[in-house]
Amino acid sequence: MxxxxxxxxxxxxxxxxxxxxxxxxxxxxxxxxxxxxxxxxxxxxxxxxxxxxxxxxxxxxxxxxxxxxxxxxxxxxxxxxxxxxxxxxxxxxxxxxxxxxxxxxxxxxxxxxxxNLCTSADAQTDAWSIDTAAKTLSDLGKIFNVSDKADEVIDRLNADKEAVVQAVAGEPTVKTAYFNGGTGPVIVLAGGVYDSLITTAGGENVFPSDAIYVSKEEFAASDPDAILVGTFEGQDFASQKQFLEENFPEMRAVKDGRISEVPTQETDSSISVMVGLTKIANALHPDLQLTVPTS
Known part of the structure; x- marks a missing residue:
């Protein structure tokens, strides 16, 4: 083939x-x-x-x-x-x-x-999106002659996505920052799959798609409604949250206590991508209290 x-x-x-x-x-x-x-x-x-x-x-x-x-x-x-x-x-x-x-x-x-990606430049473009995992799964299904199994996994991912899309329909758009560590400059996640996830969950990334390192002043000036914290292995959410609270006390999201953990593993193009999507939707729209799917 x-x-x-x-x-x-x-x-x-x-x-x-x-x-x-x-x-x-x-x-x-x-x-x-x-x-x-x-x-x-x-x-x-x-x-x-x-x-x-x-x-x-x-x-x-x-x-x-x-x-x-x-x-x-x-x-x-x-x-x-x-x-x-x-x-x-x-x-x-x-x-x-x-x-x-x-x-x-x-x-x-x-x-x-x-x-998932072809070039490193794809990471901050719409070539990398919430649907990229499904494309990879479909390709692997064809290559290894397991398309029925691939379709089964893809159908589950699509159902989890649609549940979020339906839930956030009509909800106000939430200005969102996705913080990924650093003490100055700080690291933000923007463009590609991150924008795709935030938008699908009813939000809008406050940083442009090419943003990676931003100064503390730029981060403070973005003044989001909600902050997502993208943790990874060896990184502690509590300490990241404390850093934000101590350094950005006047930020609206910090004042309102709207700081939520969404591990970066769950925002990769993997079988866990809809777990990340649902956690983001819950962080942006707390009243929804959506059931987080299993990964």
């Missing part, structure tokens, strides 16, 4: 049997499709696996770390026939860092699939 991926036509003669995943969200999608027996190695996880796939994830061979990718030699030692990465430019495929490039892998007979 052939499939279009990141401006390339991938022709696959047989279902891949030796898969290496170089990003956790991709690993989660493979596990959700029942492909545990095909995964020979993964980069490493950057957060606990969702409950629905945690048992399957036990015992996976890790050849990297949460943010460290395997060298070319280590990757090729796994004899993969299929490698999936979050983006195809740089990062896991950066030859200057000693990693195998996409071209080198393809020359070795490996199919390389860009899951």
């Amino acid at each position: 052939s499939i279009e991926n990141c401006g390339r036509t991938l022709t696959i003669d047989a279902e891949p049997q030796r898969v290496v995943s170089l990003w956790q969200s991709v690993t989660e999608e493979l596990l959700a499709l029942g492909l545990r027996d095909r995964i020979v190695a993964v980069q490493g996880n950057y957060a606990p696996y969702p409950e629905s796939v945690a048992e399957q994830a036990q015992g996976l061979t890790s050849i990297g770390t949460s943010m460290g990718f395997p060298s070319k030699e280590v990757l090729l030692s796994q004899a993969p026939d299929f490698v999936a990465g979050q983006v195809l430019d740089g990062f896991a495929f950066d030859a200057s860092q000693g990693y195998a490039s996409v071209e080198e892998l393809e020359q070795s007979g490996v199919t390389v699939y860009g899951a």
Whole structure:
């Protein structure tokens, strides 16, 4: 079969049997499709696996770390026939860092699939959205001949999304900041999937799509109605909340106590994306008290 991926036509003669995943969200999608027996190695996880796939994830061979990718030699030692990465430019495929490039892998007979994103620039555009996970799941379903299972997972994600869309219809738009740490400048999450999630949940990101680092003065001036705190492994929500309260006491969201945790894992293009969406909707519209789906 052939499939279009990141401006390339991938022709696959047989279902891949030796898969290496170089990003956790991709690993989660493979596990959700029942492909545990095909995964020979993964980069490493950057957060606990969702409950629905945690048992399957036990015992996976890790050849990297949460943010460290395997060298070319280590990757090729796994004899993969299929490698999936979050983006195809740089990062896991950066030859200057000693990693195998996409071209080198393809020359070795490996199919390389860009899951969720194609280039790093996509991260802050609408090419990366709340629906990206469904596209990746659909592609993987075709590649591994498990489209029925992929459709089942996608249908569940779409149902969870629609529940939020229906619930927030008619609700006032909430000015929202998504804080991701830092003490000055501070880090904000904007553009791409973050804007897509906030908008779908009935909000509006107070920062432009290309914002990443903003000064404390800029952050204070944004004066959002609500602040989301994107925590990750090793980061404590209580301390992040305390930082906001101590440094921005005059901010409307801080005065009103509208600071809510939404782990970044749940806003990635993964099987947990609608968990993040529902938590955001609850943070922006507390009266809704939507039931958070299982991941």
